[in-house]
Every structure is written in C-alpha cells, then in structure tokens.
Amino acid sequence: MESPVIQKVLVGAALLIAVGFLVYKYILPKKSKAGKDCGNGSCGC
Amino acid sequence: MSKHINIALIGNPNTGKTSVFNALTGLNQQVGNYPGITVEKKQGICKLDRNLKAHIIDLPGTYSLNASSLDENVVIELLLNKNDKDFPDVVVVVSDVENLKRNLLLFTQIKDLEIPTILAINMADRMSYKGISLDIPYLEKHLKTKIALISTRKNSGIAELKETIQSYKDISTEPCLNASEIDSEYFNRLRVAFPNQLLYKLWLVITQDVNFGKTNRKEIDAITSFKTKSEGDLKRLQQKETIKRYQFINEVLKIGKTVDASQAKDLRTRMDRILTHKIFGYVIFFFILLLIFQAIYDWSSVPMDLIDTAFANLSEWVKDTLPPGDFTNLLAEGIISGLGGIVIFIPQIAFLFLFISVLEESGYMSRVVFLMDRVMRKFGLSGKSVVPLISGTACAIPAIMATRNIESWKERLITILVTPFTTCSARLPVYLIIISLVIPEGSIIGLSYQALTLMLLYLIGFGSAVFSAYLLNKVLKIKSKTFFVVEMPNYKLPLLKNVGLTVLEKTKSFVVGAGKIILAISIVLWVLASYGPGDAFNNAEEIVTEQYASDNLGSEELNKKIASHKLEHSFIGITGRAIEPVIRPLGYDWKIGIAIVSSFAAREVFVGTLATIYSVGNDDEETIKNRMAGEVNPILGGPLFNFASGISLLLFYAFAMQCMSTLAIVKKETNSWKWPAYQLVVMTALAYVVAFASYQFLK
Numbered sequence: 001m002e003s004p005v006i007q008k009v010l011v012g013a014a015l016l017i018a019v020g021f022l023v024y025k026y027i028l029p030k031k032s033k034a035g036k037d038c039g040n041g042s043c044g045c
Numbered sequence: 046m047s048k049h050i051n052i053a054l055i056g057n058p059n060t061g062k063t064s065v066f067n068a069l070t071g072l073n074q075q076v077g078n079y080p081g082i083t084v085e086k087k088q089g090i091c092k093l094d095r096n097l098k099a100h101i102i103d104l105p106g107t108y109s110l111n112a113s114s115l116d117e118n119v120v121i122e123l124l125l126n127k128n129d130k131d132f133p134d135v136v137v138v139v140s141d142v143e144n145l146k147r148n149l150l151l152f153t154q155i156k157d158l159e160i161p162t163i164l165a166i167n168m169a170d171r172m173s174y175k176g177i178s179l180d181i182p183y184l185e186k187h188l189k190t191k192i193a194l195i196s197t198r199k200n201s202g203i204a205e206l207k208e209t210i211q212s213y214k215d216i217s218t219e220p221c222l223n224a225s226e227i228d229s230e231y232f233n234r235l236r237v238a239f240p241n242q243l244l245y246k247l248w249l250v251i252t253q254d255v256n257f258g259k260t261n262r263k264e265i266d267a268i269t270s271f272k273t274k275s276e277g278d279l280k281r282l283q284q285k286e287t288i289k290r291y292q293f294i295n296e297v298l299k300i301g302k303t304v305d306a307s308q309a310k311d312l313r314t315r316m317d318r319i320l321t322h323k324i325f326g327y328v329i330f331f332f333i334l335l336l337i338f339q340a341i342y343d344w345s346s347v348p349m350d351l352i353d354t355a356f357a358n359l360s361e362w363v364k365d366t367l368p369p370g371d372f373t374n375l376l377a378e379g380i381i382s383g384l385g386g387i388v389i390f391i392p393q394i395a396f397l398f399l400f401i402s403v404l405e406e407s408g409y410m411s412r413v414v415f416l417m418d419r420v421m422r423k424f425g426l427s428g429k430s431v432v433p434l435i436s437g438t439a440c441a442i443p444a445i446m447a448t449r450n451i452e453s454w455k456e457r458l459i460t461i462l463v464t465p466f467t468t469c470s471a472r473l474p475v476y477l478i479i480i481s482l483v484i485p486e487g488s489i490i491g492l493s494y495q496a497l498t499l500m501l502l503y504l505i506g507f508g509s510a511v512f513s514a515y516l517l518n519k520v521l522k523i524k525s526k527t528f529f530v531v532e533m534p535n536y537k538l539p540l541l542k543n544v545g546l547t548v549l550e551k552t553k554s555f556v557v558g559a560g561k562i563i564l565a566i567s568i569v570l571w572v573l574a575s576y577g578p579g580d581a582f583n584n585a586e587e588i589v590t591e592q593y594a595s596d597n598l599g600s601e602e603l604n605k606k607i608a609s610h611k612l613e614h615s616f617i618g619i620t621g622r623a624i625e626p627v628i629r630p631l632g633y634d635w636k637i638g639i640a641i642v643s644s645f646a647a648r649e650v651f652v653g654t655l656a657t658i659y660s661v662g663n664d665d666e667e668t669i670k671n672r673m674a675g676e677v678n679p680i681l682g683g684p685l686f687n688f689a690s691g692i693s694l695l696l697f698y699a700f701a702m703q704c705m706s707t708l709a710i711v712k713k714e715t716n717s718w719k720w721p722a723y724q725l726v727v728m729t730a731l732a733y734v735v736a737f738a739s740y741q742f743l744k
C-alpha cells in the first residue's frame with residue numbers, strides 16, 4: 001500500500017465494483033420478484 | 046325396536062364442539078382412531094326418545110371443506126361417501142356466536158351437499174356481554190335450516206338441540222349457494238358430463254383429490270370426455286367460491302346479527318369502546334404518537350452521539366495508521382464517512398420499530414386501522430387502503446405490493462399513487478439530521494420541539510397521501526366501492542421474543558439493504574470529488590497560494606482554502622455548480638444539490654453523500670453533524686443549514702419522489718410507465734414548489 005500506484009489501482013478496483021453494483025441494482029432488467037417479501041430497505045428504498 | 050340415526054358434529058376449532066358432544070352423549074362414549082390414520086375418532090350414543098337413538102360422531106375441527114390436513118380430510122371423506130357406515134343422516138354444525146361469520150363458511154358448504162344440517166350456535170351466554178342479538182327466525186329462513194341457541198358452559202339449549210335433531214326430516218336440504226354461480230360455463234359442462242351427480246359434490250371431488258367411491262380427480266378426464274381445469278384455475282375458482290359465500294353470509298348477517306357495543310360489558314369491549322371512540326380514539330392515538338416520537342428522541346441521543354464520535358475516530362485512525370495515498374483517503378473520507386451516515390440512525394430506527402411492533406403485538410394497531418377507516422372513507426379511499434398507508438411508514442415497496450387485495454382497480458391505483466407520500470423509514474435519517482441542525486433543543490410541556498417537528502412531518506406525509514387521494518378520487522371519478530373487514534384480535538401483552546425479532550430483522554434489513562447502496566455511492570462520489578479535469582483542479586495549490594500570497598494565512602487555513610478550491614473544480618463540483626441555479630431559490634448550495642441528485646436512488650443516501658463531500662480534503666476529526674453545522678452559505682454568509690433552508694429541505698423530502706425502487710414497483714404493479722412517470726413529475730414539482738415557497742417566506 002506504500003506505492004501511490006497500488007493505491008490508485010485499489011481505488012480503481014473499488015470504483016469498478018461500486019459502479020458495477022449500482023448498474024446491476026438499478027439499470028439491468030430484473031427477473032420478477034413476485035411473491036418475495038421485500039422488506040424495509042432490502043430493495044434499496 | 047328402536048331406530049338408529051347417524052349424527053356428525055362438525056365445526057371450526059375452538060367452538061366447543063367436544064363440549065356439545067359430551068353434553069349429548071354423557072358417558073356413552075368410545076374413543077379410537079380412524080382406520081389407517083392416527084386421527085382421533087370419538088363417537089357416542091344419545092337417546093333421543095324411546096324409539097330413536099343417535100350415533101354421534103365428533104369430527105375433527107375444520108375451517109372449511111377445502112382440506113389441507115389429514116384430520117380435515119376425514120370430514121370431507123365422510124361427507125362425500127354415502128357408502129360409509131358413518132355417513133350422517135343429519136349434520137350439526139357447531140359455531141361460536143362471536144365468530145359466526147367465519148363459522149358460517151363451513152356451514153354453507155355442508156348445506157350445499159344437500160345433507161340435512163342444523164346450526165348449533167354455542168356460547169350464547171356471551172351474547173349479553175358482547176351486546177350481540179340474533180334474529181333467529183330471519184337466520185333460519187335465509188340459511189334454510191333450524192337453529193339451536195346453546196351454551197355448553199351454562200348447560201342451556203341442549204334439550205332444544207335434541208328436539209331439533211329428532212325432527213331432522215323437516216329440515217330443508219336446499220343449498221345456500223347455487224354452485225353454477227362459481228363458473229356457469231364450467232359447471233354446465235360438468236352437469237352434462239355427470240348428469241346424475243350433485244354438482245357441488247363433484248366440485249369438491251375435483252378440487253380436492255378426495256376418493257369418492259372409485260373415482261378420483263385424475264380419473265375423471267379418463268372416464269369421460271370432460272376436461273377439467275388446470276390446478277391454478279381451480280384454485281382461482283375456489284377463491285371465487287369463498288368470496289361468493291362470504292358475500293352471501295354478509296348479506297344474511299347484516300340483518301340477522303346485530304352488535305351494539307354500547308350494551309357490551311366485557312373488558313375487551315370496554316377497552317374497544319374507548320380506544321375506537323370517535324373522539325377519544327383519535328386523542329389517545331395522537332398522544333401515543335407524541336410519546337413515541339418523544340421517546341425516539343430522548344432514548345436515542347446518547348447511542349447516536351457515541352456512534353457519530355466512533356466513526357469520526359475510526360476515520361482519523363485509518364488516516365493516521367495506513368500509508369498516505371488515494372486509497373487511504375477513500376477509506377477514511379469516502380467509505381467510513383458514508384457508512385457512518387447510515388449506522389448513526391440505527392438507534393432511532395430500532396426504537397421506531399420497537400414501538401410499532403409493540404402496538405401490533407398488543408392488538409392496538411388493528412384498532413388504529415379501524416379508526417383510520419372512518420377517516421379514509423370520507424376521502425374516497427377504501428378501508429383496505431389503510432393497511433398499505435400504515436405499512437408505508439416502514440417502506441413503500443411492500444406497502445404498494447399490499448394493495449393487491451383491493452378489488453377495485455381505481456381504488457387500488459389511487460392507493461398505489463399516494464402511498465409514497467407516507468413517511469417511510471428512508472426519510473427518517475434525512476429528517477433527523479436536518480431537525481437536529483435547524484430546530485432548537487427546547488421543549489414545551491415536556492415535549493421537545495424536535496420530536497414535535499418529526500411528528501408533524503409524519504402527519505404531513507399522511508395528510509398529503511389522504512388529500513391527494515381525495516383529489517385523485519375526484520379526477521378519476523371512482524364509482525365502485527369495496528367493503529373492508531378487519532378482525533379485531535384480543536388484547537395481549539406483547540411477546541418479548543416477537544418484538545425483539547421484528548426490531549432486529551427490520552433494523553438489519555435497513556442497514557444491510559441501504560448500506561450496500563450507500564457504500565457504492567460513497568465510493569463513486571469520493572472519486573468524483575477527489576479528481577477533476579484541467580489546470581484549475583490539478584494546479585489548485587499554486588493557484589490558491591498565489592491568490593492568498595498577500596494574506597499571510599497559516600498553513601491550516603491555507604490547506605482548507607486549497608481543499609475547498611479543489612472540491613469546487615472536481616468532477617462533482619463542476620456538476621454541482623451546473624445544477625446550482627435550479628436549486629439556489631430553495632436555499633441550497635451545490636453540495637446539497639449533489640446530495641439530492643444522488644439520493645434519487647434512495648433517500649437515506651442524502652446524509653451519506655453530504656458526509657462524504659464534507660470529508661474530502663478535511664483533516665479534522667469531526668462528526669457529521671458538526672461538519673454540516675459548520676458549513677457556510679457562500680452567497681449570504683451565515684450557516685448554510687439555517688431555519689429557512691432546513692425547513693425547505695424537510696418539506697422537499699416530505700413531498701419528493703426520491704426512490705427508484707418505488708418507481709420500479711409502481712411500474713410493475715400498474716404494468717405501465719405512465720403512472721410512475723406521473724408520480725415522479727407531480728411529486729417532484731410539488732416538492733420544488735413547496736420548498737421554494739417555504740424558503741422564500743422564511744428567509
């Protein structure tokens with residue numbers, strides 16, 4: 001972690017995962033969740 | 046020689062069926078098992094007169110003839126098989142006077158099998174306690190039966206029941222419901238295929254795979270050209286049958302049974318009389334709400350301060366311990382600060398669900414639903430809309446899904462459209478942080494201004510939902526009405542285990558569900574706030590040093606100026622300043638603008654976003670609240686979060702449709718983008734106008 005390059009790579013990886021998660025969560029079409037109990041917060045509300 | 050008849054005692058569980066059996070048979074009892082299964086079979090002999098003896102069989106308790114368990118199946122197997130040696134000459138359906146409506150479902154089903162059926166209404170001694178009166182001739186006429194009013198506890202009415210059984214041949218075998226009404230086309234085909242069979246009996250055979258002679262459902266298709274329906278379709282028809290039966294029962298009981306609560310004498314009724322009173326009921330509910338919000342504030346302030354300080358310390362520790370660099374800054378300023386913005390609200394959310402859970406467990410919540418039903422009807426909503434609106438205080442998603450039991454499409458649509466106004470738990474973090482910044486800490490008659498403001502925001506949410514429903518009702522011109530039935534559970538002490546599990550489960554799903562999104566958004570925001578294009582960002586140190594060269598600033602002061610300059614020229618700063626003209630009239634700066642835009646995904650992201658933005662480049666160990674309190678309005682000077690901008694923000698969040706998941710579920714439930722688009726446009730416009738008006742008025 002000493003090297004600035006490693007730190008930048010870690011930041012890049014974290015960013016990639018975060019954006020990937022948000023795209024998966026909000027942009028990609030989902031299969032029907034009918035019947036599944038969507039509790040408080042579990043659906044991102 | 047005396048004659049024998051078979052009598053079957055049938056009823057819902059807990060109706061006192063076995064007590065009736067004991068009263069009729071005395072000591073002449075035998076207990077065994079049904080052949081092949083370990084379900085208890087009780088039978089006995091009752092001498093009705095010199096020439097008539099009754100063989101009485103006490104069948105297992107069941108709610109309907111749609112069996113789901115082995116012991117319920119025993120009842121149907123007997124009633125459908127005339128060849129059974131125990132097949133009854135007469136059935137006595139034992140019911141409980143307090144739950145007559147539910148009990149009559151089973152009665153009407155048995156009656157439709159065209160077997161002479163007597164209705165024994167037990168626990169008649171409770172009628173005066175409950176203020177219940179029955180019009181027996183009316184009920185007998187419309188249920189086409191003989192009724193015996195009995196009380197096994199007081200040992201009354203048993204002789205009359207025996208007399209009624211004796212004259213069982215006079216009882217009409219006419220059915221209550223015409224089976225063809227369930228689905229005329231399907232039942233007509235059934236009649237043609239099986240011309241000599243009783244339609245309702247065939248229907249039970251088909252729907253329940255019960256052996257009837259040598260015929261079962263799968264063989265029906267094979268024997269004749271008749272094609273039965275799929276399992277899904279049959280289940281839908283079964284539901285239709287139940288609804289039709291309840292419609293019939295409601296009609297009969299509307300006149301046949303009256304309950305005058307003012308005449309009732311038991312404790313539960315006395316409590317109901319007060320808690321659902323048309324004036325005191327609302328006053329008590331209002332004071333319970335006051336207590337809840339006050340307690341939320343009083344009890345959670347200490348753990349909240351501890352969590353806030355712990356996250357500030359953790360952030361500082363990470364910065365001091367890990368090697369300096371971008372990733373360390375991301376951890377300290379982005380991830381830890383962002384997560385701190387949600388973890389801090391655990392105590393308040395846990396307390397809120399603790400109170401809601403206690404109210405539900407104690408049976409009081411059903412009384413609230415009943416109370417609210419009166420209000421709802423005045424605004425054109427169905428009583429069934431109350432449940433989604435109240436459960437919307439947790440989350441709009443399950444609340445909108447709960448509208449599926451509203452039969453009228455228009456009423457359901459209105460409920461779906463107005464439910465997002467209800468204050469969901471995602472709004473809570475936003476409200477709590479803003480209230481703590483802009484509402485003074487004082488109190489009036491022991492109630493803090495902050496708790497009162499929070500309660501007012503909940504009432505505004507509920508009021509907006511009801512008022513919008515009223516307007517939509519006028520616009521959409523609803524004609525159809527649905528009826529609303531709520532069963533009032535008995536009052537009971539809440540079970541600690543149930544309450545604990547609810548609080549744990551709700552809090553966990555809030556933190557884990559929202560936490561993942563906040564974590565992801567915090568990372569993206571930190572990157573956008575820590576990098577920027579062009580010389581203004583990359584040469585920030587030189588530009589600022591040169592700009593303030595003559596001011597002799599200390600290094601700390603100069604570092605703050607550099608950090609502020611970098612933030613302003615970062616990607617997020619550029620975006621924020623681009624939208625600033627739109628939000629400036631509401632009293633917000635570009636940082637709040639970014640928080641509003643990012644919280645479109647989920648409202649609670651707002652606090653995490655501000656925590657991340659204010660942390661970037663800030664070396665001080667500060668709590669979220671202190672950082673927000675220290676923000677200065679760049680144009681007017683003074684605190685950015687003042688009374689006017691704070692109220693404007695609170696109202697913006699009270700009305701805005703800041704939840705992508707809710708829009709997605711509305712699209713799914715309405716099968717159209719039109720309604721979520723309408724919600725988004727109207728609610729955002731309303732939020733903007735109200736926030737604008739309040740800021741301009743208060744500033």
